[in-house]
Amino acid sequence: MEALDNKIQESKELIGTKIPCTLEVLTPVHIGSGVKLSNGIDFLSDRNSTTIVTQAELMKYLEDNPEELDAFTAGGYKLSSLKRCPPGFTFSIQNTRIFEIFEFEKDGNGNPYIPGSSLKGAIRTIIIKNLFEQLLPEKQSALLSSIQNSRVYKEGAADSLVKELLGNDSNHNLMRMIQVFDITFSSTDISKVFLLSLTNSDSTSYGWKKFAKGMPNVSLKDNPTALIIESLPIGAKSNFSFHIDDFLSKNELAKKTLKFKIINVAELSALINNHSKIALIKERDFFSKINSSKTLTAVTTEIDNLLALIPKPGSPEESKEFVIRISWGAGWKGMTGDFINNNWIDIIRKKYQQGKVDRDGNILHPAFPKTRKIVFDGDTPKYLTGWVKIKLNDRIINKKKQNTIVVPKIDDSDWAAKLGQNYKIRQNKKK
DSSP states (O other), rough: HHHOOOOOOOOHHHHOOOOOEEHHHHHHHOEEEEEEBBBBTTTEEEEEEEEEEEEHHHHHHHOOOGGGGHHHTTTSOOGSSSSSSOOOOEEEOOOOOOOOEEEEEETTTTTTTHHHHHHHHHHHHHHHHHHHTOOHHHHHHHHHHHHOOOOOGGGGHHHHHHHHHHHGGGGGOOOGGEEEEOOOOOOEEEEEEEEEEETTTSOOEEOOOOSSSTTOOOGGGGGOOOOOEEETTOOOOOEEEEEEOHHHHHHHHHHHHOSOOOOOHHHHHHHHHHHHHHHHHHHHHHHTTTOOTTTTHHHHHHEEEHHHOOOOOSGGGGGGGEEOSSSOHHHHHHHHOOOOOHHHHHHHHTTTOOOOOOSSSOSOOOSSSSEEEEETTEEEEEEEEEEEEEEEEEOOHHHGOOOOOOOOOOOTTTTHHHHHHHOOOOOOOOO
Protein backbone atom coordinates (compact mmCIF):
# COMPACT_ATOMS: atom_id res chain seq x y z
CA MET A 1 0.00 0.00 0.00
CA GLU A 2 2.85 2.35 0.87
CA ALA A 3 4.53 1.60 -2.48
CA LEU A 4 1.30 2.48 -4.31
CA ASP A 5 0.95 5.74 -2.41
CA ASN A 6 4.54 6.65 -3.26
CA LYS A 7 3.91 5.89 -6.94
CA ILE A 8 0.81 8.09 -6.97
CA GLN A 9 2.75 10.91 -5.33
CA GLU A 10 5.58 10.57 -7.87
CA SER A 11 3.05 10.79 -10.72
CA LYS A 12 1.46 13.90 -9.23
CA GLU A 13 4.85 15.55 -8.88
CA LEU A 14 5.66 14.69 -12.50
CA ILE A 15 2.51 16.06 -14.13
CA GLY A 16 1.55 18.57 -11.45
CA THR A 17 -1.48 18.59 -9.18
CA LYS A 18 -4.78 20.35 -9.72
CA ILE A 19 -4.96 23.75 -8.07
CA PRO A 20 -8.19 24.35 -6.13
CA CYS A 21 -9.63 27.75 -7.06
CA THR A 22 -12.64 29.93 -6.46
CA LEU A 23 -14.34 32.23 -8.94
CA GLU A 24 -16.30 35.27 -7.76
CA VAL A 25 -18.56 37.22 -10.11
CA LEU A 26 -17.72 40.95 -10.02
CA THR A 27 -20.07 42.15 -12.78
CA PRO A 28 -22.95 40.24 -14.47
CA VAL A 29 -21.60 37.30 -16.51
CA HIS A 30 -23.41 35.78 -19.49
CA ILE A 31 -22.33 32.55 -21.19
CA GLY A 32 -24.72 32.07 -24.10
CA SER A 33 -26.25 28.69 -24.89
CA GLY A 34 -27.20 29.90 -28.37
CA VAL A 35 -30.89 29.69 -27.45
CA LYS A 36 -33.27 32.64 -27.12
CA LEU A 37 -36.16 32.07 -24.73
CA SER A 38 -39.49 33.26 -26.16
CA ASN A 39 -42.17 35.22 -24.34
CA GLY A 40 -45.29 33.14 -23.74
CA ILE A 41 -43.52 29.86 -24.51
CA ASP A 42 -40.49 29.82 -22.20
CA PHE A 43 -41.43 32.64 -19.86
CA LEU A 44 -44.23 35.00 -18.85
CA SER A 45 -43.53 38.68 -18.33
CA ASP A 46 -45.29 41.84 -17.22
CA ARG A 47 -44.04 45.32 -16.41
CA ASN A 48 -42.75 44.30 -12.98
CA SER A 49 -41.54 40.70 -13.12
CA THR A 50 -40.57 37.81 -15.38
CA THR A 51 -41.06 34.11 -14.68
CA ILE A 52 -38.97 31.56 -16.59
CA VAL A 53 -40.36 28.01 -16.75
CA THR A 54 -37.83 25.33 -17.66
CA GLN A 55 -38.70 22.52 -20.06
CA ALA A 56 -38.23 19.96 -17.27
CA GLU A 57 -40.62 21.83 -14.99
CA LEU A 58 -43.21 22.20 -17.75
CA MET A 59 -43.06 18.49 -18.62
CA LYS A 60 -43.47 17.57 -14.95
CA TYR A 61 -46.48 19.87 -14.66
CA LEU A 62 -48.15 18.32 -17.72
CA GLU A 63 -47.40 14.84 -16.42
CA ASP A 64 -49.07 15.68 -13.11
CA ASN A 65 -51.96 17.49 -14.83
CA PRO A 66 -52.75 15.47 -17.99
CA GLU A 67 -56.08 17.26 -18.39
CA GLU A 68 -54.09 20.39 -19.30
CA LEU A 69 -52.34 18.78 -22.28
CA ASP A 70 -55.14 19.29 -24.82
CA ALA A 71 -55.58 22.94 -23.89
CA PHE A 72 -51.81 23.47 -24.01
CA THR A 73 -51.59 21.94 -27.50
CA ALA A 74 -54.64 23.83 -28.79
CA GLY A 75 -53.24 27.07 -27.35
CA GLY A 76 -50.09 26.89 -29.48
CA TYR A 77 -47.94 25.50 -26.66
CA LYS A 78 -48.12 28.78 -24.80
CA LEU A 79 -47.87 29.03 -21.03
CA SER A 80 -50.86 31.38 -20.99
CA SER A 81 -53.07 28.50 -22.22
CA LEU A 82 -52.55 26.67 -18.92
CA LYS A 83 -54.99 27.15 -16.06
CA ARG A 84 -52.06 27.56 -13.69
CA CYS A 85 -48.52 28.41 -14.70
CA PRO A 86 -45.79 26.23 -13.11
CA PRO A 87 -43.87 28.15 -10.40
CA GLY A 88 -40.67 28.56 -12.42
CA PHE A 89 -38.09 31.18 -11.45
CA THR A 90 -39.34 34.74 -11.00
CA PHE A 91 -37.12 37.80 -11.47
CA SER A 92 -37.86 41.45 -10.84
CA ILE A 93 -37.15 43.66 -13.84
CA GLN A 94 -39.36 46.74 -14.11
CA ASN A 95 -40.56 49.07 -16.86
CA THR A 96 -39.28 46.83 -19.65
CA ARG A 97 -41.15 44.95 -22.35
CA ILE A 98 -39.41 41.60 -22.76
CA PHE A 99 -39.86 39.60 -25.96
CA GLU A 100 -36.89 37.25 -25.66
CA ILE A 101 -34.16 36.31 -23.19
CA PHE A 102 -30.67 35.13 -24.09
CA GLU A 103 -30.38 31.82 -22.24
CA PHE A 104 -27.38 30.95 -20.06
CA GLU A 105 -25.41 27.77 -20.77
CA LYS A 106 -26.61 24.83 -18.63
CA ASP A 107 -25.16 21.41 -17.84
CA GLY A 108 -27.02 18.09 -18.05
CA ASN A 109 -28.61 18.71 -14.64
CA GLY A 110 -29.91 22.13 -15.63
CA ASN A 111 -27.31 24.03 -13.60
CA PRO A 112 -25.72 27.16 -15.09
CA TYR A 113 -21.99 26.80 -15.63
CA ILE A 114 -18.97 28.56 -17.08
CA PRO A 115 -17.18 26.12 -19.40
CA GLY A 116 -13.49 25.83 -18.62
CA SER A 117 -12.89 26.75 -22.25
CA SER A 118 -14.39 30.23 -21.67
CA LEU A 119 -11.87 31.07 -18.96
CA LYS A 120 -9.05 29.33 -20.82
CA GLY A 121 -9.88 31.31 -23.97
CA ALA A 122 -9.61 34.60 -22.07
CA ILE A 123 -6.25 33.50 -20.64
CA ARG A 124 -5.10 32.45 -24.12
CA THR A 125 -5.86 35.92 -25.51
CA ILE A 126 -3.73 37.55 -22.81
CA ILE A 127 -0.84 35.14 -23.41
CA ILE A 128 -0.95 35.85 -27.17
CA LYS A 129 -0.80 39.60 -26.53
CA ASN A 130 2.14 39.16 -24.16
CA LEU A 131 4.07 36.98 -26.62
CA PHE A 132 3.40 39.41 -29.48
CA GLU A 133 4.63 42.39 -27.47
CA GLN A 134 7.88 40.55 -26.71
CA LEU A 135 8.71 40.38 -30.44
CA LEU A 136 10.95 42.92 -32.13
CA PRO A 137 9.03 45.62 -34.06
CA GLU A 138 10.32 44.22 -37.36
CA LYS A 139 8.92 40.78 -36.54
CA GLN A 140 5.59 42.26 -35.47
CA SER A 141 5.28 44.16 -38.76
CA ALA A 142 6.21 41.06 -40.76
CA LEU A 143 3.48 39.00 -39.08
CA LEU A 144 0.84 41.69 -39.60
CA SER A 145 1.94 42.24 -43.21
CA SER A 146 1.43 38.55 -43.89
CA ILE A 147 -2.20 38.99 -42.82
CA GLN A 148 -2.58 42.08 -45.00
CA ASN A 149 -1.24 40.24 -48.07
CA SER A 150 -3.04 36.95 -47.47
CA ARG A 151 -6.18 35.71 -49.20
CA VAL A 152 -7.72 34.02 -46.18
CA TYR A 153 -11.18 34.90 -44.92
CA LYS A 154 -11.47 37.20 -41.91
CA GLU A 155 -12.37 34.26 -39.63
CA GLY A 156 -8.91 32.77 -40.20
CA ALA A 157 -6.97 36.02 -40.58
CA ALA A 158 -4.96 35.58 -37.38
CA ASP A 159 -4.20 31.86 -37.80
CA SER A 160 -0.65 32.36 -39.05
CA LEU A 161 0.12 34.83 -36.25
CA VAL A 162 -1.29 32.50 -33.58
CA LYS A 163 0.70 29.53 -34.91
CA GLU A 164 3.87 31.61 -34.83
CA LEU A 165 3.27 32.58 -31.20
CA LEU A 166 1.74 29.44 -29.70
CA GLY A 167 2.95 26.61 -31.94
CA ASN A 168 2.16 25.10 -35.33
CA ASP A 169 -0.22 22.39 -34.13
CA SER A 170 -1.86 20.95 -31.05
CA ASN A 171 1.26 18.93 -30.18
CA HIS A 172 3.39 22.07 -29.99
CA ASN A 173 0.79 24.51 -28.68
CA LEU A 174 1.50 26.34 -25.44
CA MET A 175 -2.13 26.07 -24.35
CA ARG A 176 -1.93 22.28 -24.05
CA MET A 177 -0.09 22.92 -20.78
CA ILE A 178 -3.09 24.67 -19.27
CA GLN A 179 -6.25 22.86 -18.21
CA VAL A 180 -9.25 24.69 -16.77
CA PHE A 181 -12.23 22.74 -15.46
CA ASP A 182 -15.89 23.76 -15.69
CA ILE A 183 -17.32 26.07 -13.03
CA THR A 184 -20.86 25.24 -11.92
CA PHE A 185 -23.33 27.54 -10.15
CA SER A 186 -26.74 27.00 -8.60
CA SER A 187 -28.82 29.83 -10.08
CA THR A 188 -28.93 32.81 -12.42
CA ASP A 189 -30.48 36.26 -12.54
CA ILE A 190 -31.60 38.29 -15.54
CA SER A 191 -29.96 41.56 -16.56
CA LYS A 192 -30.98 44.43 -18.82
CA VAL A 193 -28.33 45.49 -21.34
CA PHE A 194 -28.26 48.44 -23.72
CA LEU A 195 -25.79 48.98 -26.54
CA LEU A 196 -23.96 52.31 -26.36
CA SER A 197 -22.73 53.57 -29.74
CA LEU A 198 -20.50 56.53 -30.64
CA THR A 199 -22.17 59.03 -32.96
CA ASN A 200 -19.38 61.33 -34.14
CA SER A 201 -15.91 60.91 -35.61
CA ASP A 202 -14.00 62.37 -32.66
CA SER A 203 -15.65 59.95 -30.19
CA THR A 204 -17.15 62.57 -27.89
CA SER A 205 -20.89 61.87 -28.22
CA TYR A 206 -23.01 58.74 -28.14
CA GLY A 207 -26.50 57.31 -28.36
CA TRP A 208 -28.19 54.00 -27.59
CA LYS A 209 -28.97 51.42 -30.26
CA LYS A 210 -32.55 50.93 -31.37
CA PHE A 211 -32.84 47.80 -33.50
CA ALA A 212 -35.49 49.00 -35.92
CA LYS A 213 -35.03 49.46 -39.65
CA GLY A 214 -33.75 52.93 -40.43
CA MET A 215 -33.65 53.99 -36.78
CA PRO A 216 -30.62 56.00 -35.63
CA ASN A 217 -29.05 55.86 -32.20
CA VAL A 218 -31.45 57.40 -29.69
CA SER A 219 -31.46 58.79 -26.17
CA LEU A 220 -32.66 56.71 -23.22
CA LYS A 221 -36.00 58.55 -23.11
CA ASP A 222 -36.68 57.41 -26.70
CA ASN A 223 -36.76 53.73 -25.71
CA PRO A 224 -33.64 52.09 -27.17
CA THR A 225 -33.71 48.32 -27.58
CA ALA A 226 -32.98 46.36 -24.40
CA LEU A 227 -31.16 43.04 -24.56
CA ILE A 228 -32.30 40.77 -21.75
CA ILE A 229 -29.71 38.20 -20.71
CA GLU A 230 -29.72 35.37 -18.22
CA SER A 231 -26.65 36.09 -16.11
CA LEU A 232 -24.70 35.10 -13.03
CA PRO A 233 -25.38 37.70 -10.32
CA ILE A 234 -22.71 39.85 -8.72
CA GLY A 235 -21.22 38.09 -5.69
CA ALA A 236 -21.93 34.55 -6.91
CA LYS A 237 -19.05 32.18 -6.08
CA SER A 238 -18.06 28.67 -7.05
CA ASN A 239 -15.18 26.21 -6.80
CA PHE A 240 -13.22 24.78 -9.71
CA SER A 241 -9.79 23.38 -10.53
CA PHE A 242 -6.93 24.77 -12.60
CA HIS A 243 -3.90 22.83 -13.77
CA ILE A 244 -0.60 23.63 -15.49
CA ASP A 245 1.12 20.48 -16.75
CA ASP A 246 4.55 20.31 -15.09
CA PHE A 247 5.63 17.34 -17.22
CA LEU A 248 6.51 19.52 -20.21
CA SER A 249 8.53 21.93 -18.09
CA LYS A 250 10.55 19.07 -16.58
CA ASN A 251 11.04 16.99 -19.73
CA GLU A 252 14.32 17.82 -21.49
CA LEU A 253 13.06 16.76 -24.93
CA ALA A 254 9.98 18.94 -24.52
CA LYS A 255 12.13 21.92 -23.58
CA LYS A 256 14.17 21.54 -26.78
CA THR A 257 11.21 20.87 -29.08
CA LEU A 258 8.70 23.45 -27.89
CA LYS A 259 9.37 27.04 -28.89
CA PHE A 260 7.46 28.75 -26.11
CA LYS A 261 8.69 29.77 -22.69
CA ILE A 262 7.40 27.56 -19.90
CA ILE A 263 5.15 29.55 -17.57
CA ASN A 264 4.14 29.03 -13.97
CA VAL A 265 0.98 29.97 -12.12
CA ALA A 266 2.48 32.92 -10.25
CA GLU A 267 3.79 34.52 -13.46
CA LEU A 268 0.50 33.90 -15.22
CA SER A 269 -1.50 35.51 -12.41
CA ALA A 270 0.68 38.64 -12.48
CA LEU A 271 0.45 38.80 -16.28
CA ILE A 272 -3.36 38.64 -16.22
CA ASN A 273 -3.61 41.32 -13.53
CA ASN A 274 -1.40 43.68 -15.53
CA HIS A 275 -3.45 43.10 -18.70
CA SER A 276 -6.74 43.69 -16.87
CA LYS A 277 -5.46 46.89 -15.26
CA ILE A 278 -4.45 48.34 -18.63
CA ALA A 279 -7.76 47.31 -20.23
CA LEU A 280 -9.85 48.84 -17.43
CA ILE A 281 -7.93 52.13 -17.48
CA LYS A 282 -8.54 52.39 -21.24
CA GLU A 283 -12.25 51.74 -20.73
CA ARG A 284 -12.46 54.30 -17.94
CA ASP A 285 -10.82 56.88 -20.21
CA PHE A 286 -13.26 55.98 -23.00
CA PHE A 287 -16.33 56.57 -20.82
CA SER A 288 -14.89 59.67 -19.12
CA LYS A 289 -14.38 61.28 -22.54
CA ILE A 290 -18.06 60.97 -23.47
CA ASN A 291 -19.55 61.56 -20.01
CA SER A 292 -20.31 65.27 -20.35
CA SER A 293 -23.90 64.71 -19.23
CA LYS A 294 -22.75 62.62 -16.22
CA THR A 295 -25.10 59.81 -17.29
CA LEU A 296 -22.18 57.35 -17.26
CA THR A 297 -20.74 58.30 -13.87
CA ALA A 298 -21.87 55.01 -12.30
CA VAL A 299 -20.02 53.12 -15.05
CA THR A 300 -16.72 54.89 -14.36
CA THR A 301 -17.24 54.41 -10.62
CA GLU A 302 -17.70 50.67 -11.07
CA ILE A 303 -14.57 50.53 -13.23
CA ASP A 304 -12.66 52.21 -10.39
CA ASN A 305 -14.07 49.57 -8.03
CA LEU A 306 -12.76 46.81 -10.33
CA LEU A 307 -9.34 48.45 -10.50
CA ALA A 308 -9.22 48.53 -6.69
CA LEU A 309 -9.67 44.74 -6.63
CA ILE A 310 -6.59 44.07 -8.77
CA PRO A 311 -3.61 43.16 -6.54
CA LYS A 312 -0.77 45.68 -6.57
CA PRO A 313 2.40 44.72 -8.47
CA GLY A 314 4.88 42.97 -6.19
CA SER A 315 2.30 42.24 -3.49
CA PRO A 316 1.89 38.68 -2.14
CA GLU A 317 -1.64 38.60 -3.58
CA GLU A 318 -0.45 39.31 -7.14
CA SER A 319 0.64 35.70 -7.62
CA LYS A 320 -2.35 34.21 -5.78
CA GLU A 321 -5.37 35.89 -7.38
CA PHE A 322 -6.30 37.72 -10.55
CA VAL A 323 -9.11 39.74 -12.11
CA ILE A 324 -10.10 38.86 -15.67
CA ARG A 325 -12.89 39.48 -18.19
CA ILE A 326 -14.58 36.52 -19.86
CA SER A 327 -17.20 35.74 -22.47
CA TRP A 328 -20.16 37.77 -23.78
CA GLY A 329 -19.89 41.55 -23.98
CA ALA A 330 -16.08 41.74 -23.92
CA GLY A 331 -16.18 43.16 -27.45
CA TRP A 332 -13.50 43.30 -30.11
CA LYS A 333 -10.78 44.43 -27.70
CA GLY A 334 -11.59 41.71 -25.20
CA MET A 335 -11.67 38.95 -27.81
CA THR A 336 -8.49 39.97 -29.65
CA GLY A 337 -6.36 41.27 -26.79
CA ASP A 338 -6.12 44.78 -28.29
CA PHE A 339 -2.42 44.51 -29.16
CA ILE A 340 -2.16 46.16 -32.60
CA ASN A 341 -1.87 49.92 -33.07
CA ASN A 342 -4.46 52.18 -34.73
CA ASN A 343 -2.64 52.22 -38.07
CA TRP A 344 -2.78 48.44 -38.36
CA ILE A 345 -6.38 48.41 -37.13
CA ASP A 346 -7.32 50.69 -40.06
CA ILE A 347 -5.45 48.44 -42.52
CA ILE A 348 -7.16 45.29 -41.25
CA ARG A 349 -10.57 47.01 -41.17
CA LYS A 350 -10.25 48.11 -44.80
CA LYS A 351 -9.10 44.67 -45.93
CA TYR A 352 -12.03 42.90 -44.29
CA GLN A 353 -14.54 45.74 -44.73
CA GLN A 354 -15.19 46.28 -41.05
CA GLY A 355 -17.33 49.43 -40.96
CA LYS A 356 -18.85 51.69 -43.61
CA VAL A 357 -16.49 53.21 -46.21
CA ASP A 358 -16.83 56.00 -48.77
CA ARG A 359 -16.27 55.68 -52.54
CA ASP A 360 -12.52 56.02 -52.09
CA GLY A 361 -12.41 53.20 -49.56
CA ASN A 362 -11.88 55.48 -46.56
CA ILE A 363 -13.57 54.42 -43.33
CA LEU A 364 -16.40 56.80 -42.45
CA HIS A 365 -16.24 56.22 -38.69
CA PRO A 366 -12.59 56.08 -37.56
CA ALA A 367 -13.32 55.20 -33.93
CA PHE A 368 -13.08 51.45 -33.44
CA PRO A 369 -14.72 49.74 -31.75
CA LYS A 370 -17.52 52.26 -31.35
CA THR A 371 -20.01 50.23 -29.28
CA ARG A 372 -20.12 48.96 -25.69
CA LYS A 373 -22.62 46.67 -23.96
CA ILE A 374 -23.70 48.21 -20.65
CA VAL A 375 -25.69 46.47 -17.91
CA PHE A 376 -28.28 48.73 -16.29
CA ASP A 377 -29.24 48.88 -12.63
CA GLY A 378 -32.86 49.97 -12.91
CA ASP A 379 -32.69 52.98 -15.24
CA THR A 380 -29.00 53.68 -14.59
CA PRO A 381 -26.16 52.45 -16.85
CA LYS A 382 -23.70 50.85 -14.46
CA TYR A 383 -21.73 47.68 -15.25
CA LEU A 384 -19.44 46.28 -17.90
CA THR A 385 -20.12 42.58 -18.45
CA GLY A 386 -18.04 39.53 -17.62
CA TRP A 387 -15.55 40.57 -14.94
CA VAL A 388 -14.61 37.89 -12.40
CA LYS A 389 -12.00 37.33 -9.72
CA ILE A 390 -10.07 34.07 -9.45
CA LYS A 391 -8.35 33.01 -6.22
CA LEU A 392 -5.77 30.24 -6.50
CA ASN A 393 -5.37 27.57 -3.82
CA ASP A 394 -8.72 28.58 -2.38
CA ARG A 395 -11.93 26.72 -1.60
CA ILE A 396 -15.46 27.70 -0.58
CA ILE A 397 -16.57 25.37 2.20
CA ASN A 398 -20.13 24.14 1.89
CA LYS A 399 -21.96 25.63 4.87
CA LYS A 400 -24.06 22.51 5.22
CA LYS A 401 -20.87 20.56 5.88
CA GLN A 402 -19.54 23.22 8.24
CA ASN A 403 -21.97 22.45 11.06
CA THR A 404 -20.11 21.48 14.20
CA ILE A 405 -20.98 18.02 15.49
CA VAL A 406 -21.54 18.14 19.22
CA VAL A 407 -20.55 14.89 20.93
CA PRO A 408 -22.51 14.45 24.17
CA LYS A 409 -20.68 13.47 27.34
CA ILE A 410 -21.44 9.90 28.33
CA ASP A 411 -21.16 8.37 31.78
CA ASP A 412 -18.41 5.73 31.80
CA SER A 413 -20.78 3.33 33.57
CA ASP A 414 -23.30 3.50 30.70
CA TRP A 415 -21.69 0.78 28.55
CA ALA A 416 -24.63 0.61 26.09
CA ALA A 417 -24.41 4.32 25.30
CA LYS A 418 -20.64 4.12 24.85
CA LEU A 419 -21.03 1.16 22.50
CA GLY A 420 -23.66 3.03 20.50
CA GLN A 421 -21.36 6.05 20.17
CA ASN A 422 -18.39 4.00 18.96
CA TYR A 423 -20.34 1.93 16.45
CA LYS A 424 -23.04 4.47 15.53
CA ILE A 425 -25.85 2.19 16.75
CA ARG A 426 -29.20 3.91 16.29
CA GLN A 427 -32.09 3.17 18.62
CA ASN A 428 -35.38 2.56 16.84
CA LYS A 429 -38.56 3.82 18.42
CA LYS A 430 -40.94 1.11 19.55
CA LYS A 431 -44.11 1.00 17.56
